[in-house]
Amino acid sequence: xxxxxxxxxxxxxxxxxxxxxxxxxxxxxxxxxxxxxxxxxxxxxxxxxxxxxxxxxxxxxxxxxxxxxxxxxxxxxxxxxxxxxxxxxxxxxxxxxxxxxxxxxxxxxxxxxxxxxxxxxxxxxxxxxxxxxxxxxxxxxxxxxxxxxxxxxxxxxxxxxxxxxxxxxxxxxxxxxxxxxxxxxxxxxxxxxxxxxxxxxxxxxxxxxxxxxxxxxxxxxxxxxxxxxxxxxxxxxxxxxxxxxxxxxxxxxxxxxxxxxxxxxxxxxxxxxxxxxxxxxxxxxxxxxxxxxxxxxxxxxxxxxxxxxxxxxxxxxxxxxxxxxxxxxxxxxxxxxxxxxxxxxxxxxxxxxxxxxxxxxxxxxxxxxxxxxxxxxxxxxxxxxxxxxxxxxxxxxxxxxxxxxxxxxxxxxxxxxxxxxxxxxxxxxxxxxxxxxxxxxxxxxxxxxxxxxxxxxxxxxxxxxxxxxxxxxxxxxxxxxxxxxxxxxxxxxxxxxxxxxxxxxxxxxxxxxxxxxxxxxxxxxxxxxxxxxxxxxxxxxxxxxxxxxxxxxxx
Amino acid sequence: xxxxxxxxxxxxxxxxxxxxxxxxxxxxxxxxxxxxxxxxxxxxxxxxxxxxxxxxxxxxxxxxxxxxxxxxxxxxxxxxxxxxxxxxxxxxxxxxxxxxxxxxxxxxxxxxxxxxxxxxxxxxxxxxxxxxxxxxxx
Numbered sequence: 001x002x003x004x005x006x007x008x009x010x011x012x013x014x015x016x017x018x019x020x021x022x023x024x025x026x027x028x029x030x031x032x033x034x035x036x037x038x039x040x041x042x043x044x045x046x047x048x049x050x051x052x053x054x055x056x057x058x059x060x061x062x063x064x065x066x067x068x069x070x071x072x073x074x075x076x077x078x079x080x081x082x083x084x085x086x087x088x089x090x091x092x093x094x095x096x097x098x099x100x101x102x103x104x105x106x107x108x109x110x111x112x113x114x115x116x117x118x119x120x121x122x123x124x125x126x127x128x129x130x131x132x133x134x135x136x137x138x139x140x141x142x143x144x145x146x147x148x149x150x151x152x153x154x155x156x157x158x159x160x161x162x163x164x165x166x167x168x169x170x171x172x173x174x175x176x177x178x179x180x181x182x183x184x185x186x187x188x189x190x191x192x193x194x195x196x197x198x199x200x201x202x203x204x205x206x207x208x209x210x211x212x213x214x215x216x217x218x219x220x221x222x223x224x225x226x227x228x229x230x231x232x233x234x235x236x237x238x239x240x241x242x243x244x245x246x247x248x249x250x251x252x253x254x255x256x257x258x259x260x261x262x263x264x265x266x267x268x269x270x271x272x273x274x275x276x277x278x279x280x281x282x283x284x285x286x287x288x289x290x291x292x293x294x295x296x297x298x299x300x301x302x303x304x305x306x307x308x309x310x311x312x313x314x315x316x317x318x319x320x321x322x323x324x325x326x327x328x329x330x331x332x333x334x335x336x337x338x339x340x341x342x343x344x345x346x347x348x349x350x351x352x353x354x355x356x357x358x359x360x361x362x363x364x365x366x367x368x369x370x371x372x373x374x375x376x377x378x379x380x381x382x383x384x385x386x387x388x389x390x391x392x393x394x395x396x397x398x399x400x401x402x403x404x405x406x407x408x409x410x411x412x413x414x415x416x417x418x419x420x421x422x423x424x425x426x427x428x429x430x431x432x433x434x435x436x437x438x439x440x441x442x443x444x445x446x447x448x449x450x451x452x453x454x455x456x457x458x459x460x461x462x463x464x465x466x467x468x469x470x471x472x473x474x475x476x477x478x479x480x481x482x483x484x485x486x487x488x489x490x491x492x493x494x495x496x497x498x499x500x501x502x503x504x505x506x507x508x509x510x511x512x513x514x515x516x517x518x519x520x521x522x523x524x525x526x527x528x529x530x531x532x533x534x535x536x537x538x539x540x541x542x543x544x545x546x547x548x549x550x551x552x553x554x555x
Numbered sequence: 556x557x558x559x560x561x562x563x564x565x566x567x568x569x570x571x572x573x574x575x576x577x578x579x580x581x582x583x584x585x586x587x588x589x590x591x592x593x594x595x596x597x598x599x600x601x602x603x604x605x606x607x608x609x610x611x612x613x614x615x616x617x618x619x620x621x622x623x624x625x626x627x628x629x630x631x632x633x634x635x636x637x638x639x640x641x642x643x644x645x646x647x648x649x650x651x652x653x654x655x656x657x658x659x660x661x662x663x664x665x666x667x668x669x670x671x672x673x674x675x676x677x678x679x680x681x682x683x684x685x686x687x688x689x690x691x692x693x
Contacts, residue, residue, distance in 0.1 A: 030606055038568075038603040122599070123607070129599060129638060223599070226606030309642030396638075398599045494598045495568070495640040 031225040031236060035244045041491050050500060053491035055249045060256040060489055061507075067261070067527075068511050072518030079519075082526040086380070089533055091368075094376035098362035100536045101379050104209040105360075107543050108410050111216075111550075117403030119553040122223040128399035132408075133322075134315050135396055140413060141318040141476040142392045143211055144203070146270055148325075148420055149470050153448040155202070156425025157432070157441060160195030162370075164188070180370045181358055192429055196348040197355040199425060202375065203417040204352060205410060206360070207382040210539065212409040214390025217542040219397050219405070220549050228492020229394060231255045231387050231538070234545045251538060252488050255387035258531035260508055262385055263481045265525035267512040270474050271295045273446035277467045280450050281460075292513055298471060299509030302478035306501045310396075314479050321472045328465050329423055335456045336427040337434070344426045349418055380532030383539065391487070392480045395494075402550065428452050478508060557587045558688075562657035564648055564677075565593045565632075567604035567614060576663035576692040577622065583661065583690075584626050591630040592655045593619045596647050598640045608636045645680045652685055661690045 043051045052058075071078050090097070111117055120126055128135070162178040166185025170176040177183065180198040184190035217234035227233035232248030239247050271294040278284040305313035333341050365371040397405055431437040431452065443451040453462045482505040489504070490496040515521045563580040566573060584591045597604070597611040605611035612634040623630030633655065637643040652660060664678025678691035 036603065037601060222601055223607070226601045229600050307642065310639035311643070313642075395600070492600075493602060494600050495602060498641050501641075 031221075031227060035241065037228045037492055039491075040244070041493070051490055051493060051496040052500065053252075053489060056252045056256070056491065057489040059249070059253050060260075060485075063253070063257060064260055064507060064511060067257075067524070068514050068520075071520035071523050071527075072514060075519045075523065079523040079526075082523040082530065086377075086526040086530050089530055090376040090380055091372040093533065094365075094368075094372040095362040097376045097379040097383070097532070097536060098360060098371070100540055101206045101210060101383075102360050102362065103543060104213045104539065105205050107546070108205075108209045108212050108406050111546075112403055112406045112410075116547075116550040117401065117406070119220075119224075119402045119550050121219045121400055121402070121405065122398040124554055126223070126399040130315070130396055134319060135400075136408060136412065137318040137322040138315055138396050138480070139393055139409060140416070141321045141473065142480045143208070143389050143413065144417070146266065146470065146473040146477065148203070148417075148424075149449060149466070149473060150273060150446060151199075151203075152420055152424030153428045153440065153452050154445050156195050156199045156421060157428050157448070158195075159198045160191050160425075160429050160432075161441070163191040163194045163198075175367065175369060178369045178373065179367060180374075181355065181367055183367075188433055192433070193347065193351040194355065195429070196344070196421065196425060197351040198359060198370070198374075199421050200348060200352045200414075200418050201356065201359045202378045203421060204414040205356075206379065208410045208413050210379070210382045210386050211389045211393060212406055213539050213542050213546065214386045215393035215397065215409060216402065216405060217546050217549075218391055218394035220402075220546060220553075222394065222492075223398050224553055225549065229391065229494065230488045230492040231391065233492070234542045235538075237545045237548045238541055254531060254534060255391075256485050256488055258384045258528050258535065259388040259481055259485055260504070260511065261524050261528040262388065263478060264508050264511040264515060265521050265528060267295055267298065267474060267478065267508060268516040268521045269525070270470070271298070271512070271516065274467065274470050274474075276444065276446045277450055277463075277470065280447050281463050281467060288517060291516060294471075295509055295512050295516070298474045298478060299505060301475045302482065302509075303502060303505050305475060305479040306482050306505055307498060310483065314476070314483065317472065317479065318476050321469070321476050324465060324469045324472065328462065328469060329420060331458075331462055331465075332423045332427055332456065335458075336423065337430045340430055341423050341426050344422045345419060348422050348426075352418065377529070380529050380536075383532040383535045384529050386535060386539065388481050388484050391484045395483070395487075424449070424452070427456075431455055478505065482508065558583065558589045558659040559587070560655060560657045560659070561587075561589045561591050562652060562655045562660045563591060563593050564651075564660070564662045565595050565615060565618065566663070567595060567597075567611065567618075568602065573663050576661055579690065579692050580661040581622060581625065583659070584628070584630075588627050589659070590628040591619075591623065591626060592657065593622070593630060593632040594635070594648065594651045594655065595632065596635045596637055596640050596644050599636055599638070608634065645677055645684070648677070648681060649684055652687055657687060659688045659690065660685060661692065664691045664693060 040053055041051055042054045159180055163180060163184045165177060166183045167175060167179060168177045180194055184194050218229060221227045221233040222229045227236060230252050232243045232251045235243045271291045274294055275286040275290050279286050284290060305317050393409060428440045432441055437455055440448050440451045449466055450463050453459050453466060482501050485504045486496060486501045487494050515524055561580055561584050580591060593615055595615040597608055599608060605614055615632040615634055619630040619632035635647050637647060660681060662678050664676050682689040682691055
């Protein structure tokens with residue numbers, strides 16, 4: 001830097017938390033749009049500082065308030081309606097969910113091997129924003145989190161059970177059993193294989209492909225094309241300038257709705273499950289004050305995390321989360337049936353590959369109960385979470401190539417899910433089959449993990465790690481969710497004043513408490529899952545946008 | 556006594572609210588014959604002021620060039636990219652004081668409001684944490 005060259009970048013050799021901008025990031029196809037980010041925003045900097053998208057924020061905030069009120073006030077009328085709606089969707093449109101999810105998997109796998117995989121998010125010379133460990137921890141903590149804790153033990157066991165039971169046909173010729181595919185009546189080895197394959201199917205490539213599609217579309221359109229980080233941006237190739245109007249508002253409002261109710265209901269239900277765990281371990285009560293205390297505690301930690309920000313809060317907490325999960329996993333592998341788990345990993349991977357085509361078949365399923373009750377429900381659930389998880393994944397993935405992104409979002413988590421499910425479910429099945437322990441089988445869903453741990457050494461310690469992990473998983477969902485909601489409600493701005501995040505984090509907690517006390521958790525969760533349908537259409541559009549957008553980038 | 560290096564944090568997004576601070580910094584730079592460095596913080600994501608960090612850097616640099624025309628020592632700029640600017644900005648600006656070697660910070664800040672009792676403004680926070688003089692322009 002010389003004084004004759006004013007405005008030049010100064011040399012920076014001092015230690016600094018943040019790196020100065022590297023040279024221009026290479027050529028990308030910036031989309032020229034008349035839209036200016038924040039154009040429709042309402043800002044104030046005097047009495048109370050805020051910066052929000054007028055339509056999206058207002059409609060979402062009022063909508064959340066109204067919906068919470070009505071589900072509580074008309075609980076008995078609305079609950080059957082929403083649960084009926086979810087049931088109708090998953091049983092009549094199961095083929096649509098299954099078919100779409102297959103498309104997402106195939107597209108992701110294709111992009112990994114195609115030359116389009118070389119495109120770098122943020123331009124050819126962009127550098128990754130986060131280290132592999134930090135990046136991956138955040139992906140995983142936001143993406144699966146809590147479900148792994150409760151379903152890791154229960155789901156393999158449940159499929160194993162129903163597969164063992166074999167097929168039973170009702171009077172009308174329709175199968176009444178819940179066994180996946182043709183079941184495996186009385187065949188322990190085959191029922192184990194089928195049970196594990198079915199579980200891994202629900203936690204493997206398909207859910208992660210759903211997240212990958214949303215994450216990739218958003219990252220591409222924000223970092224490479226220069227559009228704001230909100231869900232509507234990936235519709236630019238389809239709607240053109242109209243995405244900045246009502247079609248876009250609706251997409252964004254729907255995204256906020258599904259995120260906040262998805263988070264609030266899982267917070268409410270999760271508090272009940274955590275309380276049951278605490279009751280099992282320490283004899284704490286499971287009364288309402290206890291549940292409210294739990295929700296408030298989780299919200300308080302999430303609040304500290306969002307106020308501390310992405311690096312100091314969310315990332316650090318996600319890393320702690322991963323470390324704890326790894327400790328629990330290694331403990332179970334070491335003190336559980338070690339050899340069985342190790343060999344089971346390869347056997348289960350093989351079983352997954354073998355059953356994958358049949359399990360993902362969208363049409364002519366003989367196992368209708370399993371395909372719609374389990375698979376289609378899961379797909380709708382993952383898809384309703386995808387705006388939140390996808391947007392968060394996009395937020396932390398700048399500087400990665402498309403190939404790197406997809407391997408990290410699709411392949412690595414799938415392998416980890418296989419390991420996790422093998423260790424948790426495999427140990428539970430082994431306890432049942434080899435040791436004749438029926439404890440886990442007979443216990444309620446939320447206690448299965450803890451019941452399994454009582455048959456391993458150091459129960460007190462591992463159960464404690466387990467319950468902490470459950471709570472931390474909630475926090476990592478709640479804080480990243482609030483960041484996402486805030487960005488969408490601010491029209492894609494990530495530099496909006498911090499108090500807005502506080503508003504959304506507290507709203508989640510309050511909605512959870514209201515629904516818990518007033519009833520309506522089940523209804524709201526059914527509503528959140530039902531948003532999976534419109535979002536499936538949104539995701540199919542995103543698939544087109546991804547290919548369209550990638551073709552125009554420098555490889 | 557005099558100042559040799561003035562740091563002027565710039566919010567490109569709200570350039571309209573910055574005019575008074577800019578004029579103050581320019582006057583002081585002329586008065587003391589000090590160098591002026593503009594500091595900007597941007598996110599990696601598209602924002603109001605730029606589509607990407609490179610574009611942000613160019614814009615800030617152009618502004619520095621324009622403001623530096625009337626100054627004996629000219630003006631430079633320095634851009635920082637943050638993962639989460641809303642939260643990191645105060646820390647980054649404090650670091651920037653050292654990076655720039657500033658002995659005076661001139662910055663715009665809003666009029667204190669009710670919320671500032673629990674949520675300090677950027678200018679207020681800078682003034683209480685920096686070990687150099689901070690001129691908070693209201």
